[in-house]
Amino acid sequence: MKKELIELRVNGRLHELAVEPNAVLLDVLRQELQLTGSKRACDDSSCGACTVLLDGVAMMSCTMLAISCEGQEITTIEGVSEHGSLAAIQKAYGDWGGAQCGFCTPGFIMTVKSLLAENPDPSEADVRAALSSNLCRCTGYNQMYDAIRSAIKAEREGSAVTK
Amino acid sequence: MSLPPFKVLRPRSIDEAVGYLEKHVANIRVLAGGTDLIPSMRQRLFSPEYVLDLSGVAAMRGVRPQSDGGVEIGSLTTLRVIENSGFLRQHYPVLAEAAATVASPVLRNMGTIGGNICLDTRCLWYNQSLTWRKGCGFCIKKDGDLCHVAPGGTKCWAAFSGDTPPALLCLNTEIEIAGPSGVRRIPLQDFYTGLGDSYRKLQANELVTRVFLPASSADYRGVYRKLRVRGSIDYPLAGVAVVMRHSSNGHSIGHIADVRIGITAVNPAPLLVKGATDLLAGKEMNDLLAEAAGDLAAKTAKPLTTSALTPEYRSEMIRVFTKRAVLAAAGMN
Numbered sequence: 001m002k003k004e005l006i007e008l009r010v011n012g013r014l015h016e017l018a019v020e021p022n023a024v025l026l027d028v029l030r031q032e033l034q035l036t037g038s039k040r041a042c043d044d045s046s047c048g049a050c051t052v053l054l055d056g057v058a059m060m061s062c063t064m065l066a067i068s069c070e071g072q073e074i075t076t077i078e079g080v081s082e083h084g085s086l087a088a089i090q091k092a093y094g095d096w097g098g099a100q101c102g103f104c105t106p107g108f109i110m111t112v113k114s115l116l117a118e119n120p121d122p123s124e125a126d127v128r129a130a131l132s133s134n135l136c137r138c139t140g141y142n143q144m145y146d147a148i149r150s151a152i153k154a155e156r157e158g159s160a161v162t163k
Numbered sequence: 164m165s166l167p168p169f170k171v172l173r174p175r176s177i178d179e180a181v182g183y184l185e186k187h188v189a190n191i192r193v194l195a196g197g198t199d200l201i202p203s204m205r206q207r208l209f210s211p212e213y214v215l216d217l218s219g220v221a222a223m224r225g226v227r228p229q230s231d232g233g234v235e236i237g238s239l240t241t242l243r244v245i246e247n248s249g250f251l252r253q254h255y256p257v258l259a260e261a262a263a264t265v266a267s268p269v270l271r272n273m274g275t276i277g278g279n280i281c282l283d284t285r286c287l288w289y290n291q292s293l294t295w296r297k298g299c300g301f302c303i304k305k306d307g308d309l310c311h312v313a314p315g316g317t318k319c320w321a322a323f324s325g326d327t328p329p330a331l332l333c334l335n336t337e338i339e340i341a342g343p344s345g346v347r348r349i350p351l352q353d354f355y356t357g358l359g360d361s362y363r364k365l366q367a368n369e370l371v372t373r374v375f376l377p378a379s380s381a382d383y384r385g386v387y388r389k390l391r392v393r394g395s396i397d398y399p400l401a402g403v404a405v406v407m408r409h410s411s412n413g414h415s416i417g418h419i420a421d422v423r424i425g426i427t428a429v430n431p432a433p434l435l436v437k438g439a440t441d442l443l444a445g446k447e448m449n450d451l452l453a454e455a456a457g458d459l460a461a462k463t464a465k466p467l468t469t470s471a472l473t474p475e476y477r478s479e480m481i482r483v484f485t486k487r488a489v490l491a492a493a494g495m496n
Binding site: 001004020021022024043044045046048051057058059060063064065067068111114129130132133134135 | 164165166167168169170171173194197198201202205214216218267268269270272273394395396
């Protein structure tokens with residue numbers, strides 16, 4: 001299949017890439033850009049392990065064509081840390097046991113980033129509704145909920161997250 | 164599973180999109196949010212030569228209230244935008260509520276109202292990989308000539324599984340379809356055929372471009388109830404939408420002036436329940452009347468074994484949800 005030349009802006013860097021028209025964004029991120037934080041799991045658009053942000057909005061990178069993403073700002077889990085240190089939400093996931101096996105964690109964190117960008121002070125129902133986009137087979141949702149609450153508190157107080 | 168090979172066309176306008184459809188009419192599929200088409204292409208339910216990516220057609224997005232009180236919605240408007248639209252939540256609450264139940268929040272960031280209207284019908288024997296379908300035997304809907312759901316039958320019973328169409332039917336929605344010979348506007352009710360395989364009246368060179376909710380349907384109370392296996396992500400296995408308006412009666416809620424009930428996921432098309440208005444209009448809501456509405460809706464539902472739950476259960480849940488929904492719309496629970 002003839003490849004097409006496209007430009008993708010990922011985590012603030014512009015990449016010029018030759019991609020096959022049927023390549024999904026997830027495969028381009030993982031195989032062309034070696035950004036392997038976003039995961040392929042269910043392969044049928046239900047688990048959310050591949051979630052990334054497009055212009056700040058959470059979407060499933062396994063269910064979109066890479067060439068449709070030209071001109072949009074793509075953020076992956078690799079672009080979440082701030083100045084080389086963990087973002088509040090990443091640190092809170094560690095502190096509160098929000099990650100068990102860790103496979104679904106990048107997708108969950110992107111979903112939560114999208115929620116907090118839209119609504120910096122979500123209610124319990126808002127957080128739980130947002131988490132319903134992603135599946136965790138270790139059943140760690142309650143720890144994630146605690147981690148998110150803690151990260152929101154830490155962001156508000158501008159202090160380090162402590163348990 | 165990888166996607167089959169195809170070329171991608173990226174129009175910037177509706178005219179350009181229709182031009183591409185006309186040129187490649189024999190072998191093209193339309194990509195809006197991608198949440199229906201891309202998984203289906205993985206399963207080789209579609210292997211088109213061309214994919215028409217509409218994401219660059221800005222004119223097809225947006226909720227635009229009209230001066231007469233109605234509203235026009237671009238077909239590429241995401242379900243998330245519809246769910247969060249203050250105008251729709253206030254004036255057409257049944258649509259906002261139904262949109263908010265589709266799949267998951269992340270999938271609603273992607274999926275569009277046009278895509279939900281055009282959603283392919285679903286069946287246990289159809290939404291499977293090529294290997295699975297080859298192993299179990301192809302069916303009428305794709306590559307075969309028999310039906311596993313109704314053995315011996317020649318009709319396809321795949322269930323229409325969109326959440327917003329029953330709400331849109333209750334709101335007397337019209338849709339605009341653009342094609343090579345111009346645009347036409349039809350009632351949504353006339354869009355569906357009632358067949359599982361060729362389920363919609365849309366030619367391969369046509370595109371659903373706009374959705375119109377009339378002013379006459381504004382400000383009805385609305386309720387949508389959905390049956391699914393998990394609380395999120397899943398398609399409906401039965402769904403009921405109700406819109407209701409009461410005659411004003413001083414301070415208290417009056418008699419039902421008008422009501423419509425729509426059901427989904429239990430037939431090859433979303434359907435309005437015939438006779439619902441005659442049954443309920445002019446009366447005051449009570450449990451017996453709600454039971455009767457439930458019985459009527461359950462008679463309209465004709466589910467077969469197309470999904471993980473049994474037809475008997477889905478039919479019963481149409482009855483239960485209809486009862487609860489009409490009571491809720493009347494402010495009684």
